[in-house]
Amino acid sequence: MMRFLTIAFTGLLLAGCAANVVTDYDDAVVFGNYSSWAFAPSAGNSSFVSLDGNRVRQAVERELNRKAMRQVAEAEADLLVSWQIVEEERLEQSGVGLGFGFGTGHFGWALAAPPPVREIQEGKLVIELVDNETDQVVWRAASRRYLRESQSPETRSELIDEVVSEMFSKYPPGLE
Template sequence: MRTLMLTAMVLILAGCASNVVTDYNSATVFGDYSRWAFAGSEQDDAVTTLDDARVRNAVERELGRKAMKKVAEADADVLVGWQIVPEERLEQVGVGLGFGFGRGNFGWGVSAPPPVREITEGKLVVRMVDRQTDEVVWQASSRRYLNENQSPETRRKLIDEVVSDMFSQYPPGLN
């Protein structure tokens, strides 16, 4: 029974773990921000990737829920920008093999580790910049990753969930 209770507590605590990490300038008065715009992009505006469009839609929806008005860049209090930061990690793609022999407390064994491959994944980072001071005042980064094997629908759902989690922690101090 004790093991069952401990397992339940671990699962509950794991469910409470956040999928995003936020940081902000504690001297900022976030109540002063009511108008926002997307930060100018270094890309040609005619070339918008599919993930860019998904992130834009999710950010517009979430800031609309915060009663912030989207305006032209020149009229905005804050500029919102994002990037998908590539990160590499190793992934096991099979099982290791091994064999051994011996008796009692003595024996010999040989094993080979499982094969691994390097995977590049993308971590979404969203920043809000005060237009007057040109300083980042709020930032959120995802602990969940986009990868090349995800279907378009999975990518859209993941971006929607991550951006929603990010803006659930904006403005800071109201959680």
């Protein structure tokens, strides 16, 4: 019993340490040279700002302000912030399968049906920082947590705030 509890506790501990955000960056870039930013014209990849888009923009502004970076006009910015919510479909089993069987001794028959499967639409947030002079992505963060259609506005807002905060906790690289 003690061995089982130790293994279960270790599993929970490791699951708690799993990163909810993955970042990548150009290791040749000196991030200390960047002091200003603007949203890229294609940020959000839409001609209008959605409800989630507005939440992302507010969270990005808050986090870059915490980094003491100035928001300026696009032409004057050192970095352009591009973001998108990438839609993904995944299959989810819901409930349990059904089955029955009969038999005697060492012989029997059984029938079973797998649990129902349904498609779920989810959105993964990806933020990229682009050097305005070179038009090259210098830093990228992607969430491992997903927005779901069924989430309430409050839950969506909290999730976006948490994810964006965690993303920018890893910017600039090397300060973790």
